[in-house]
Amino acid sequence: xxxxxxxxxxxxxxxxxxxxxxxxxxxxxxxxxxxxxxxxxxxxxxxxxxxxxxxxxxxxxxxxxxxxxxxxxxxxxxxxxxxxxxxxxxxxxxxxxxxxxxxxxxxxxxxxxxxxxxxxxxxxxxxxxxxxxxxxxxxxxxxxxxxxxxxxxxxxxxxxxxxxxxxxxxxxxxxxxxxxxxxxxxxxxxxxxxxxxxxxxxxxxxxxxxxxxxxxxxxxxxxxxxxxxxxxxxxxxxxxxxxxxxxxxxxxxxxxxxxxxxxxxxxxxxxxxxxxxxxxxxxxxxxxxxxxxxxxxxxxxxxxxxxxxxxxxxxxxxxxxxxxxxxxxxxxxxxxxxxxxxxxxxxxxxxxxxxxxxxxxxxxxxxxxxxxxxxxxxxxxxxxxxxxxxxxxxxxxxxxxxxxxxxxxxxxxxxxxxxxxxxxxxxxxxxxxxxxxxxxxxxxxxxxxxxxxxxxxxx
Amino acid sequence: xxxxxxxxxxxxxxxxxxxxxxxxxxxxxxxxxxxxxxxxxxxxxxxxxxxxxxxxxxxxxxxxxxxxxxxxxxxxxxxxxxxxxxxxxxxxxxxxxxxxxxxxxxxxxxxxxxxxxxxxxxxxxxxxxxxxxxxxxxxxxxxxxxxxxxxxxxxxxxxxxxxxxxxxxxxxxxxxxxxxxxxxxxxxxxxxxxxxxxxxxxxxxxxxxxxxxxxxxxxxxxxxxxxxxxxxxxxxxxxxxxxxxxxxxxxxxxxxxxxxxxxxxxxxxxxxxxxxxx
Numbered sequence: 065x066x067x068x069x070x071x072x073x074x075x076x077x078x079x080x081x082x083x084x085x086x087x088x089x090x091x092x093x094x095x096x097x098x099x100x101x102x103x104x105x106x107x108x109x110x111x112x113x114x115x116x117x118x119x120x121x122x123x124x125x126x127x128x129x130x131x132x133x134x135x136x137x138x139x140x141x142x143x144x145x146x147x148x149x150x151x152x153x154x155x156x157x158x159x160x161x162x163x164x165x166x167x168x169x170x171x172x173x174x175x176x177x178x179x180x181x182x183x184x185x186x187x188x189x190x191x192x193x194x195x196x197x198x199x200x201x202x203x204x205x206x207x208x209x210x211x212x213x214x215x216x217x218x219x220x221x222x223x224x225x226x227x228x229x230x231x232x233x234x235x236x237x238x239x240x241x242x243x244x245x246x247x248x249x250x251x252x253x254x255x256x257x258x259x260x261x262x263x264x265x266x267x268x269x270x271x272x273x274x275x276x277x278x279x280x281x282x283x284x285x286x287x288x289x290x291x292x293x294x295x296x297x298x299x300x301x302x303x304x305x306x307x308x309x310x311x312x313x314x315x316x317x318x319x320x321x322x323x324x325x326x327x328x329x330x331x332x333x334x335x336x337x338x339x340x341x342x343x344x345x346x347x348x349x350x351x352x353x354x355x356x357x358x359x360x361x362x363x364x365x366x367x368x369x370x371x372x373x374x375x376x377x378x379x380x381x382x383x384x385x386x387x388x389x390x391x392x393x394x395x396x397x398x399x400x401x402x403x404x405x406x407x408x409x410x411x412x413x414x415x416x417x418x419x420x421x422x423x424x425x426x427x428x429x430x431x432x433x434x435x436x437x438x439x440x441x442x443x444x445x446x447x448x449x450x451x452x453x454x455x456x457x458x459x460x461x462x463x464x465x466x467x468x469x470x471x472x473x474x475x476x477x478x479x480x481x482x483x484x485x486x487x488x489x490x491x492x493x494x495x496x497x498x499x500x501x502x503x504x505x506x507x508x509x510x511x512x513x514x515x516x517x518x519x520x521x522x523x
Numbered sequence: 524x525x526x527x528x529x530x531x532x533x534x535x536x537x538x539x540x541x542x543x544x545x546x547x548x549x550x551x552x553x554x555x556x557x558x559x560x561x562x563x564x565x566x567x568x569x570x571x572x573x574x575x576x577x578x579x580x581x582x583x584x585x586x587x588x589x590x591x592x593x594x595x596x597x598x599x600x601x602x603x604x605x606x607x608x609x610x611x612x613x614x615x616x617x618x619x620x621x622x623x624x625x626x627x628x629x630x631x632x633x634x635x636x637x638x639x640x641x642x643x644x645x646x647x648x649x650x651x652x653x654x655x656x657x658x659x660x661x662x663x664x665x666x667x668x669x670x671x672x673x674x675x676x677x678x679x680x681x682x683x684x685x686x687x688x689x690x691x692x693x694x695x696x697x698x699x700x701x702x703x704x705x706x707x708x709x710x711x712x713x714x715x716x717x718x719x720x721x722x723x724x725x726x727x728x729x730x731x732x733x734x735x736x737x738x739x740x741x742x743x744x745x746x747x748x749x750x751x752x753x754x755x756x757x758x759x760x761x762x763x764x765x766x767x768x769x770x771x772x773x774x775x776x777x778x779x780x781x782x783x784x785x786x787x788x789x790x791x792x793x794x795x796x797x798x799x800x801x
Contacts, residue, residue: 194763199756225602225726230579233602233726234760240727241764248726250603252611253576258618275614282607439586463552468756471552472583493551 069331069378069397071114074099077122087119091361095130096122102129106183109497114394116334120361127358128340131168131350132215138166138350139216144294147218148347149236150228151251153413154431155287156347161307162295168215168350171232172343174202176214177496178389185213195238200231200466201388201496209239217244220294222287224251227437230468247290249283251431252276254438266433267415268446280428288424304423310352312416317359318345319414324366326404326454330373332366335393335403339386342406345413379516380404382456384447384477388464389498392505396460399509405454407447411435440473444480452485457516460509463493488515525639526631527623529570534563535688536663536670541567543781554752556662557584559781564588564595571626573619575600577724578661578757596622601717602726613713620709633701633708640712645693646684654798655682655742657735659723659765660750660758662687664778670750673788677795682742686750687722691734694719723761732768739769745798746772748791753779772797 077084081098088096099122103110107129115121135145146167148155159167177184178201189207208214223236223246240246254272257263262274292299321341325332333341341362348355381396382405396403412433418426435443451459459481463470474491481489490512498505524531537543543559550558557580564572565588572595574585585597598615601608624630646667656679663670667688671681685691699715702708721730747769751758759775766773774794776787 194767195760199760223726226599227576227582228579229756231756231760233724234757237726237728238760238764241768246727248603250601250605250608250611252601253582253597253599255597255599258621279607279611286605286607439589440583441586441590466552466756468552468554468579468754469583471550471580471754472587476587 069334069376069402070117071334071394071397072117073114074103074110077115077117081122084119084122088123088361091123091357093123093126095133096126099125099129107179108181108183109179109389109391112499113336113391114334116337118365120358120365121334121337123358123361124337124341127349127351127354128344134350135166135168135216144220145216145218146291146294147221149221149223149246150232151224151431152410152434153346154284154427155222155224157307157311157417157427158284158287158299158304159291160310160348160352161303162291162297162299164297165291165295166350168218168347170205170209170215170218170221171202173205173208173214174200174388175390175496176204176208177201178391181497185211189213193238195235198466199235200229200464202232203235206235206238209244210242220290221246222290223248225249226251227253229436231466247287249287250279251283251434251437252279254432254434254442256439264429266429267412268433268435269449270433270438270442270446272432272438276432277425277428280431281424284424284427284431301423304427305419308417308419308423308426310356312419314345314348314352314356314359315414315416317356317363318342321359321363321366322406322414324363324370328370329375330370331376331378331402332369332373333362335397336390337362338403338406339390339393339408342408342414343386346410376402378402379513380455380457381512382406382447382451382454382459383408383462384459384473385409385462385464385470387462387494388496389494391498391502392462392492392494395498395502395505396509399506400513401458401509404456405450407435407443407450409436411446436469440469440476441480443473444477447477448481448484451481451487456485456487457519458487458512459489460512461489461491463491465493465495488512524571524573524623525642526635527620528627528629529623532569533688534560535661535686536666537563537781538666552754554580554754555664555778555780556752556755557581559664560584561588570594571596571623573598577602577722578755580754594626600720602724604720604725604727604730609714609717612717613710616709616713617706620705631705631709633705636708636712637699637701640696640699643693643696645690646688647690653678653680654746654795655680655744656795656798657681657683657685657739657742657744657747657771658689658750659685659747660687660776661755662752663750663783664781665783670783673783674748674791677788677792678799679748679791679795682744683738685735685738691738692720692722724757728761735765735769739771744771746774746794748794749773749775751775751777753777 078098143166146159147170156167159165176186186204186207189211190203195203225233257273379401381401386408461474478489543562575598576582589595702711721734723731749762
C-alpha cells in the first residue's frame with residue numbers, strides 16, 4: 065500500500081484557521097490570514113495544493129504570499145528596493161547589511177504562472193511584448209516589470225551575467241531596453257585551476273583559481289559602491305560583517321531543517337513546504353529577521369515530530385531543479401515517495417559564508433560555488449555525493465521548459481549517478497501548470513517507485 | 524593561434540571539409556548548431572580547439588567535449604564591459620597562449636603576434652545591385668557563401684553583414700602595436716579586441732545598437748534577416764527588440780536542424796517579395 069503523508073487543503077485550513085492562529089499568538093504574526101484570502105486575490109493554484117498541516121506551515125505560506133504587500137509597505141516606510149537578479153543568494157546579503165535597503169529577486173516571478181494560473185497577467189504582458197512560451201517561465205519577470213504588476217519595480221536592479229542562462233541574460237537586457245537602468249556584473253565561468261596555478265577551495269569541495277576570486281571581489285566592490293550610493297550611506301566592512309553573521313543565522317537554520325528532514329527515517333515536513341522554505345534563503349522573502357523567526361518555528365515543529373512520528377518507508381528521492389509547478393511536490397508524495405535531498409540551483413546559498421575572511425572575499429567564495437556557473441560535471445558530482453550520503457534511492461531531474469541547462473545536465477547526472485550509485489535517474493519536464501500532464505507524470509513517478517521497491521526486495 | 528604555429532580555422536557552420544557527421548537530432552532545449560559542432564569536433568582531428576563562453580549552449584557543449592580530451596580550452600569572454608572585465612579577458616588570452624604553446628611547442632613572440640594581426644582580414648560580402656538587406660545572427664546550417672548565394676538567387680544582397688563571424692565584429696587592429704614584453708603585447712591585443720566588442724551578447728549591448736543605427740542609416744536596407752538556431756534564446760529575444768526598434772520588415776529565420784529547409788527558403792522568398800514591394 066502506498067503511504068500518503070498527512071496534508072491539508074486550503075479549505076480545511078480555513079476551518080481550523082482560528083485554532084492555528086491561536087497557536088501562533090505568541091509568535092506575533094500580524095499578517096496571518098486564511099489562505100483563501102490569497103486565492104481570492106488570484107493565487108488560484110493554492111486550491112489544488114496540499115500543505116503541511118502545522119501552524120508553522122500556515123505562517124510560511126502567509127509569509128510567502130504577503131511578500132508584495134510587504135514590499136509596498138517597506139516603500140511607504142522609506143525603504144529603497146533593490147532588485148537582485150540571477151546570482152541567487154549573495155547580493156541580498158550585502159543589501160540587507162544596510163538598514164534602509166530591501167532586496168528581492170524579480171526572478172521569482174517565474175512562479176507567477178504557476179501560483180496564479182490563468183490569472184497571471186505578467187505572462188500575458190510578456191506575450192504582448194513578443195516573448196512567448198518558447199522562453200523559460202522567467203519571462204514573467206519582464207511582463208511584471210513592464211506592466212508594473214505583481215511587485216513594486218525596484219529603483220536599483222543588480223544583474224549577474226556571464227556564466228548564466230542566455231534567456232535570463234537576454235530578458236534582463238530586454239528590461240534594460242525598456243528604460244530600466246541595471247547595474248551589470250560579471251559572474252564568471254568557474255574553471256578548474258591549471259597545474260601550478262594558485263587556487264582556493266570552495267564549498268562542496270569545488271576549487272577555483274585564486275585570480276577568479278580576486279576578479280569577483282572587484283565585481284562585488286562595484287556592487288557595494290552602487291548599493292551605498294543608492295542607500296545614501298556607506299556599506300562598511302563592519303556592516304557587511306554583521307550582515308554576513310545574520311545571513312549565516314538564517315543559513316544555519318535552513319541547513320538544520322534540511323538535515324533533520326533528509327536524514328530522518330520519518331516524514332517530518334511536507335515536500336512542498338520544504339521547497340518553499342528552502343527558496344526563502346535566497347533573499348529572505350524580503351524580511352531577513354522575520355525569515356529567521358519563521359525558520360526557528362519550522363525547525364521546532366520538525367524536532368517535535370522527530371519525537372513522535374512513526375518511521376516511513378516512502379521511497380527516498382533526491383530532487384534536482386525547482387519544479388515550474390510546485391504541485392509536483394504533492395504528486396511525488398502521492399506516489400509514495402519523499403524528498404531526501406535537493407539541489408534547487410542555489411546550494412551555494414545554503415552554506416555558511418566564511419566569517420574569518422575579509423567580507424567581500426568571503427562573499428566572492430560563495431559566488432564562485434554557484435553550481436550553475438561551473439561544469440555540469442561538478443554539479444553532478446555534488447548531487448551524487450549528497451545522494452550517497454543521504455541514502456537516496458532515486459534521483460528526479462526536473463526539467464524547466466525552455467531552459468538551456470536542462471538539455472545537457474540530465475544525461476551527465478544519469479551517467480555519473482548511474483556509475484557510482486547504481487540508482488535510477490528520472491528526467492521529468494514540468495510546465496508551470498502541469499494539470500494536463502499530471503497522469504503521465506504520475507505514471508512515470510510510480511514507475512520510478514516500483515523500480516526502487518523491486519530493488520529493495522531483491523537486495 | 525598563428526603566432527604559436529597553428530592555422531586558425533573559424534568554424535561557424537558545417538562545410539564540405541568539416542560536415543556535421545550526423546543529422547542533428549532535435550533535442551528539447553539544445554540548439555542544433557551546438558549539436559552539429561560537437562559532432563564535427565568528435566569526427567575531425569584538430570590539434571587544438573578553442574571555444575568561448577559567449578553563449579550558454581556552446582559553454583555547455585565545451586564541457587561535454589572537455590570531459591575526455593585535453594585539446595580543448597574554453598576562453599571566458601566577459602559579457603560586461605568594465606576595466607576589470609577587460610583585465611579578465613587579457614588574462615584569458617595569456618592563458619590561451621600557454622595552452623597553445625603546450626600543444627605546438629612554439630611559444631609566441633611579440634613580433635609573431637604583430638605579424639599575425641596584420642595578416643588577418645575579415646570576409647567581404649559581394650554587394651551586387653539587388654535589394655539590400657541587413658543580415659544578423661549567429662551560426663548558419665550552411666557555409667556563409669552558400670547562404671549568400673541563396674539570398675542573391677532570391678534577389679537580395681547583404682548590405683550589412685552583422686553575423687557574429689562577420690566583418691562588423693572583427694576589430695580593426697590598425698592601431699595595435701607591440702608591447703614592451705610578450706605579456707605587454709598580449710595585453711595590448713586583448714585591449715584592442717575587448718574595446719571594440721559590440722556584439723549583441725554584451726551587457727549592456729548599447730554598442731551593438733549604436734553600430735546598427737549607423738549602419739542602417741548608411742546602407743538603408745529594405746529589411747532585416749535574423750538567422751538563428753532554434754533554442755538560441757539570445758537572438759530570439761534580441762530579435763523582438765530589433766524588430767520594434769528599427770521598424771523595418773524583419774524575418775526571423777530559425778534553423779531547427781543541420782540544413783536549410785525548404786520552408787526556410789520559402790520564407791526567404793516571401794520576405795524578399797515584401798522588401799521589394801515596400
